Amino acid sequence: MIASFILTFLWSLLQPVDTTNQMTFQDFKSKYLEKGLVKKIYVINKSFVEAELITSGNDNQVGMNNGALNFFGQQVVGFTIGSVDFFEEQLDLIQDNLGIPQNERIPIAYVEKVSIFSYILPFVPTFVLLGGLYWLTFKMRGAGGKGAGGGGMGGIFNVGKSKAKLFNQETAVKVKFKDVAGCDEAKEEIMEFVQFLKNPKKYEKLGAKIPRGAILSGPPGTGKTLLAKATAGEANVPFLSVSGSEFVEMFVGVGASRVRDLFQQARKMAPAIIFVDEIDAIGKERSKAGAMGGNDEKEATLNQLLVEMDGFESSDHVVVLAGTNRPDVLDKALLRPGRFDRHISIDRPDIEGRKDIYKVHLKQITLKEPLTDNFAGKLAALTPGFAGADIANACNEAALIAARNDCNYVELKHFEMAIERVIAGLERKSRILSPEEKTTVAYHEAGHAICGWYLQYADPLLKVSIIPRGQGALGYAQYLPGDQYLISKEQFMHRMIMALGGRVSEELHFPTVTTGASDDFKKVTQMATSMITRLGMSPKLGTIVFENNKNSGGFQIHKPFSEKTAELIDNEVKGLVDHAYTKCKEILTAKLDEVDLVAKELLSKEVMTRDDMIRLLGERPFKERNDAFEKYLMPPKFSGGKSAPPPPPQETA
Structure with missing residues (x-):
């Protein structure tokens, strides 16, 4: 409030004259100039004239009555002009008519006045930006203090920190290996990694080195992320889970900083497991030609990941698991032994795999008949080519159909209707054929x-x-x-x-x-x-x-x-x-x-x-x-x- 009043007062002082007291040149000529009441004239910024009047008892009263403004005991009148040359010519003409000698004529001073705001205005965007950053930092610091991993510097200074979620015995995941079906070979590979970290001396005493990492690849919905969750649920070691897209930000260098921070956290908690879901977001093959913009940032993030996994610093007892359904686009340096030693392919399950997956999902559904191998096998035979996510969707659709029909149990006919809907689409009763x-x-x-x-x-x-x-x-x-x-x-x-x-x-x-x-x-x-x-x-x-032959953009070369x-x-x-x-x-x-x-x-x-x-x-x-x-x-x-x-x-x- 006080600052606003001060700024208003300063602005009023810096203005040439109050607009309510401005007059025309003709009024100035008849009321002051021809009567000899003008002491000095100031031409301000070549467009405005301030005339200082002669102050004496009666003249003072007359000047005030004629609209003059009193500034600290001085009477001043003002008016605007269109041209300085025309104003000087008229002033000389009037004084010539009055017979005023050259040495007694009214002095004219030319003044350039600039408002203080013209100096402040260029810095306003900078002040606004700094104020916005300060406000954002304050808000993020408050949110960081309340959330997990908050506190410390917080705010904008925490943008380079890793966003990985930590799962351990206190924040346990309920998914176990028994809840993952249809990928027995992949389970064995992942379980071996858990054993590596639980009892590393068993392998190291024979001269073996713990593998650095494993790539889980396969079509969408085959259970890559579910397998990683089961690993977190089974392992008695800290499990850091992060998505590949969380390394990509609008700020330059943030991705590499987050990679460094992620591995630094993992080394402090070693033995530990890092899981990077959808690693193709940062692990795509680096362009052979010079790239600009966001590609440079992604390449910097990938380079930092390569260094952390196999650089001069050894990632002691830290295993990196990564999931992707596009292993063909990953950089070759990322896939080589020493970084990702194991390449685990998770394909769509066969008939026996689908049967095991149905057994897992059917335990959550109220069935009319007891769950048997024959019932699960029948559903598996009805769904060739289904992945784990498709099977979960079919089971959920069957339960929804049974509930929609006010049934107390889910029967085989409901599963058949659900599978038919998933394969062929929803029945279009509104489409009436001739x-x-x-x-x-x-x-x-x-x-x-x-x-x-x-x-x-x-x-x-x-x-x-x-x-x-x-x-x-x-x-x-x-x-x-x-x-x-x-x-x-x-x-x-x-x-x-x-x-x-x-x-x-x-x-x-x-x-x-x-x-x-x-x-x-x-x-x-x-x-x-x-x-x-x-x-x-x-x-x-x-x-x-x-x-x-087609290039990476899908355009035919020849x-x-x-x-x-x-x-x-x-x-x-x-x-x-x-x-x-x-x-x-x-x-x-x-x-x-x-x-x-x-x-x-x-x-x-x-x-x-x-x-x-x-x-x-x-x-x-x-x-x-x-x-x-x-x-x-x-x-x-x-x-x-x-x-x-x-x-x-x-x-x-």
Whole structure:
């Protein structure tokens, strides 16, 4: 309040004259100049005139009555001028008319006045910035004192400190190794690291060195972070967990400072474990050309990490675990032995792994029946290719569906509905198809089902539906592929034939075709292109890989083959697709009545199961190649006793 008053007073003093007491030049001329009341004239900043008046008894009273302002006993009047030359010319003219000699004329002084604020104003942004930083420091210091790891200098001076979360016996993690399933080999590797730190002398007495670190890599949702949490839950050593993105800040040098602080904390608490999640945020391969901006900061952070893991200073009994789903982009210096000695790959689980994961998640769900190996195996067989996160999502969806239907228990049908929703999308009840569209979709899906039923290497059919689901699917057929790691050329051809079954069925039953097979064409083209260009399944092209070279930005640099070879590739791809189309048309033409039978059943029921297909067509003429399907999903009456008829001779596709 006092400072504001002082500033206001100083500002008023520095102003030339109060604007309420300004007058015009004509008033000044008639009231003061022509009457000889002007003592001295000050021209201020070449735009304003202050005239000091002669002070005597009567004149003082007259001056005050005429609007003069009294400053410390001096009467002053002021007015603005447009031009100094014009003002001087008028002043000389008036004094010439009054007959005033040259030596007695009114003196004129030229003054430059500058406000003190013109000096202060350039520093205002600096003061504001410093004040903001001080306020931010004060707030952060208060928050740091209340939070974990606060206190000390705090605030802006703590920006280079590590943000790693510490887990130990006081802040225990409830996840244990028994809660992690489907990755037994990875568990053994991680458990060995824990043993290294618990009893290092057991290994050191034989001359072994404790490994510096391990990279956990694999597709999203396979349990990398969960495995690290289990390590924190099992280990009796301090566990520091940090995300790779927490090293990246807007301030230069903060990332490297946080890396130093992280390892300094770990060495003080050694033996200890550091877990860096999503390490690709700072561990990407360094650019060979000079990089600018944020890339330099990331490279500085990576360089500091490399030094801390294997520099002149030894990280005694500190193990670094890192998780990423993009190991291909990591810098080679980061992956070499001496830094990350172990590369642990966590892939999607097989049927037994999925069964173990289901057992872990089903313990939290209220089931109608006791949890058995057969129940978990049945769910595992229904979800080929699911990762741990997908399985957890399916179990949660099943519980939500059961609760939505006011059920007291979660049953198998709820899991089947949840899996169907995860795979095919939400059922679109609001999308009502016209009778013509519904008939087209029924014959389209019937074409797929019949092709798959009579092809030896097709995957087992579980369900066919013409209920719209997801964003664009008007119908779908659910198959159950097995855990297969090698695919033959004949299996590729059968999959292509089955994918073309929908379009061929439309051609055989309707005068025109629709856009329903667009996604099928895309899959067929991708399979045929991979067979020709990557898998060496073309006798004309041989065992050569023909792939376009692309740079790191995804832009094509050049084709590593000639135009003649490109034309040959196109012809070979088209030849494979045409051959699959011909075979598909032969099968559906021979089974035209059965396609009609399945389509009519779909139109009446909308959903057909495998039992419905067996009721209409009889048992499938080929033994299922998916062992999990036969073990967990095939009904007992088809799994034993009467053997399946021998497969008819079939021409190789």
